[in-house]
Amino acid sequence: xxxxxxxxxxxxxxxxxxxxxxxxxxxxxxxxxxxxxxxxxxxxxxxxxxxxxxxxxxxxxxxxxxxxxxxxxxxxxxxxxxxxxxxxxxxxxxxxxxxxxxxxxxxxxxxxxxxxxxxxxxxxxxxxxxxxxxxxxxxxxxxxxxxxxxxxxxxxxxxxxxxxxxxxxxxxxxxxxxxxxxxxxxxxxxxxxxxxxxxxxxxxxxxxxxxxxxxxxxxxxxxxxxxxxxxxxxxxxxxxxxxxxxxxxxxxxxxxxxxxxxxxxxxxxxxxxxxxxxxxxxxxxxxxxxxxxxxxxxxxxxxxxxxxxxxxxxxxxxxxxxxxxxxxxxxxxxxxxxxxxxxxxxxxxxxxxxxxxxxxxxxxxxxxxxxxxxxxxxxxxxxxxxxxxxxxxxxxxxxxxxxxxxxxxxxxxxxxxxxxxxxxxxxxxxxxxxxxxxxxxxxxxxxxxxxxxxxxxxxxxxxxxxxxxxxxxxxxxxxxxxxxxxxxxxxxxxxxx
Numbered sequence: 001x002x003x004x005x006x007x008x009x010x011x012x013x014x015x016x017x018x019x020x021x022x023x024x025x026x027x028x029x030x031x032x033x034x035x036x037x038x039x040x041x042x043x044x045x046x047x048x049x050x051x052x053x054x055x056x057x058x059x060x061x062x063x064x065x066x067x068x069x070x071x072x073x074x075x076x077x078x079x080x081x082x083x084x085x086x087x088x089x090x091x092x093x094x095x096x097x098x099x100x101x102x103x104x105x106x107x108x109x110x111x112x113x114x115x116x117x118x119x120x121x122x123x124x125x126x127x128x129x130x131x132x133x134x135x136x137x138x139x140x141x142x143x144x145x146x147x148x149x150x151x152x153x154x155x156x157x158x159x160x161x162x163x164x165x166x167x168x169x170x171x172x173x174x175x176x177x178x179x180x181x182x183x184x185x186x187x188x189x190x191x192x193x194x195x196x197x198x199x200x201x202x203x204x205x206x207x208x209x210x211x212x213x214x215x216x217x218x219x220x221x222x223x224x225x226x227x228x229x230x231x232x233x234x235x236x237x238x239x240x241x242x243x244x245x246x247x248x249x250x251x252x253x254x255x256x257x258x259x260x261x262x263x264x265x266x267x268x269x270x271x272x273x274x275x276x277x278x279x280x281x282x283x284x285x286x287x288x289x290x291x292x293x294x295x296x297x298x299x300x301x302x303x304x305x306x307x308x309x310x311x312x313x314x315x316x317x318x319x320x321x322x323x324x325x326x327x328x329x330x331x332x333x334x335x336x337x338x339x340x341x342x343x344x345x346x347x348x349x350x351x352x353x354x355x356x357x358x359x360x361x362x363x364x365x366x367x368x369x370x371x372x373x374x375x376x377x378x379x380x381x382x383x384x385x386x387x388x389x390x391x392x393x394x395x396x397x398x399x400x401x402x403x404x405x406x407x408x409x410x411x412x413x414x415x416x417x418x419x420x421x422x423x424x425x426x427x428x429x430x431x432x433x434x435x436x437x438x439x440x441x442x443x444x445x446x447x448x449x450x451x452x453x454x455x456x457x458x459x460x461x462x463x464x465x466x467x468x469x470x471x472x473x474x475x476x477x478x479x480x481x482x483x484x485x486x487x488x489x490x491x492x493x494x495x496x497x
Contacts, residue, residue, distance in 0.1 A: 042073050045099050049080075049092075058091045059083035066274040067267075074143070084119040089127050109133055115140065117149055145199055151293035157206040160196050164189055164210060168217045179357030181218050182240055189214060190243055197245070198252040201297040207245050214242075225370040229339075235351045237341040238368065244338045250301055251333035257282075257298045258319050258328040283312035346430040350452065354445055354492055359452035362459050366426045371396055371459065387465045388472050397425050399462060405474050406458055412478045413454055417447055426455070442493050450485045457481050 010019030052058070053070050060068060061081040070092075072079040082088035100106040113136030116124060128135060139148035139156050146156050167188055176184070193210065196202065215228050233239025259269055261282050276295055277285050283306070287296045305315040322332040350363045365371050374384045374394035386394040388405035400406055401424050410423070423429040433451055461477050464470045489496075 038076075041103055041105070044102070045095075046071070046073075048095050048099060052091050052095045053082075055091055057087045059085055059088045063271075063275055067271055069267075069271070077142075084116050084123065084127065086123070086126055086130065089130055093131055113140070145196060152200065154203055154205045157196075157200075157202065160193070161206065161209050161213070163192055164213055167192065168213060171217075177358050178218065178220075179361050181220075182242070182357070182361075185214050185218060186242055190248075193245065194248075194252070197249040198256065200294070201253060201300075202245070202249055210245065225365060225372065226368060233339075233341050236343050236347045238344040238347075239341075240364070243334070247338035248330075248334055250337045251330045253298060254301055254305075254319070254322075254333045254337070255328040255330050256294075257301055258323060260298065261316065261319070264327070283316070345434065346427065349430045349433045349448065352448060354488070355449055355452045356488070359449075359456040362456045363426070363430070363452055366396055366400070366455060366459075367430065369396065373399055387462055400426060400455060400458055401429075405472055408474045409454065409458065409478055409481070413450055413481060416482060417443070417450055419447065429455075442489060442496055445492060446485060446489050449488050450481065453481050453484050453488075457484075 008020040008022050010017045010021075012018075049070050053060075053068075059082060060070070061083055064070070064081045070081055072081075080092050082092055096107050109132045112131075112133045114127065114131060114133045115136045115138060116127075117138075119127070124135070138150075139146035139152065141147075141159060144159070146152060146159070148156065167184075171181075171184060211228050215224055218231075219225075229244075230238070231240045232242050232244040235241045259266070260272055260277075263269060263273060272295065276291060283302065285299070287299045302315070305318065306312055309315045309318055318336075319328060319333075322328050322336070346367055350360045350367070352360070362371070373396050374382075374386075378384060384393050386392050386398060386403055388399070389403045392398055392403070401410070414420070414422070421432055423432060429451060433448060457477055457480060461470075461472070465472055
């Protein structure tokens with residue numbers, strides 16, 4: 001009782017603390033005893049419910065009778081289940097009143113609702129009068145996702161799409177580099193999706209909406225130079241490492257499927273086995289009309305695995321290979337379900353932790369031939385000559401290696417780092433870099449950074465000449481590249497200089 005009887009508080013008034021004064025009841029905020037006391041109270045409530053529902057007048061909800069489920073507790077939320085008849089509701093209300101009298105904890109009727117299906121109006125009116133609760137409508141949002149008795153419509157997924165839109169609206173895209181926007185999509189937005197993806201199989205229309213918002217954010221609402229499906233591949237395959245939503249969705253649901261197969265010790269898995277499988281193997285069970293939409297989706301994934309591996313036994317063995325003692329590893333399942341592309345040999349050279357992401361990104365676009373050089377913009381009927389030499393039509397190979405301006409820059413950088421090989425295209429430059437076998441030495445890292453920095457700086461300088469009217473300045477650009485490389489190397493090896 002010391003935790004309860006010794007609480008004291010102070011109050012800040014006009015910026016000044018006043019107090020302390022003793023509390024009359026309750027714990028200090030954040031007291032580690034609070035969860036323990038909550039569990040003790042709810043244990044009493046659970047026993048009270050169990051005793052009361054043993055009454056022959058109480059009727060269980062049809063889907064809860066086999067496991068005798070009457071209530072679920074999460075934090076300070078309580079869900080009660082029963083058949084939609086007045087005697088059962090009365091028994092539950094008597095439990096709530098008795099609990100109130102003993103503990104002093106009363107139900108807030110203004111924040112409580114009743115959800116029903118298949119009850120005639122006059123019965124519903126009597127039940128509402130008995131409880132004084134309001135009538136709720138399905139689907140109801142709980143813990144961030146909608147709960148519904150039927151399959152969700154596309155509009156029911158609007159909270160997910162709206163939340164992603166809200167995340168994007170908080171970030172000022174123009175103040176972020178494209179590498180920064182890519183990181184936000186990979187970490188924040190795909191984290192928001194994950195909670196939904198392990199509960200529902202998202203419709204294609206919803207996925208398209210998410211893709212559209214992410215694509216517009218990544219490219220700052222401009223025309224995308226690379227298709228979204230191509231971006232959603234690992235960097236080893238020429239993508240940007242963003243997860244493929246459909247495949248990630250299936251991988252997360254495959255983990256749920258595996259939990260049902262191995263009969264994991266959770267209430268939901270026990271409920272599925274009792275209510276739907278009823279002693280039938282998951283691999284033999286066939287869903288019927290009216291069964292849970294989630295279970296029907298799980299059956300689709302099961303059938304997909306059986307078709308792919310030839311038999312249920314082979315499918316189970318494959319899923320066992322994806323699993324450890326804690327359950328199915330979604331990363332392995334995702335690797336199986338995601339679409340594959342040929343591995344790109346230049347990945348290891350451009351996506352290095354010590355190379356700034358904005359440099360790697362320009363190299364990535366250049367190697368894919370997606371930089372907006374003037375030879376790719378001929379349809380605009382604008383100037384097509386190189387802005388740095390004004391002699392030849394601008395292309396990626398000319399801009400970065402054949403232009404006299406670029407040749408001068410590369411010559412100085414190669415001499416500075418002792419590079420004897422002359423490079424003529426981006427693929428050949430990266431191929432040379434791979435042959436150098438980038439290690440941990442200062443010189444090797446300096447060469448990799450210098451290559452990426454030079455390509456990035458040439459592209460940036462070209463844009464400054466076109467859009468800002470600056471004069472080409474090869475000597476100044478060389479100095480800027482050397483300073484940038486030196487600063488990056490100094491940050492990596494502060495004790496080497």
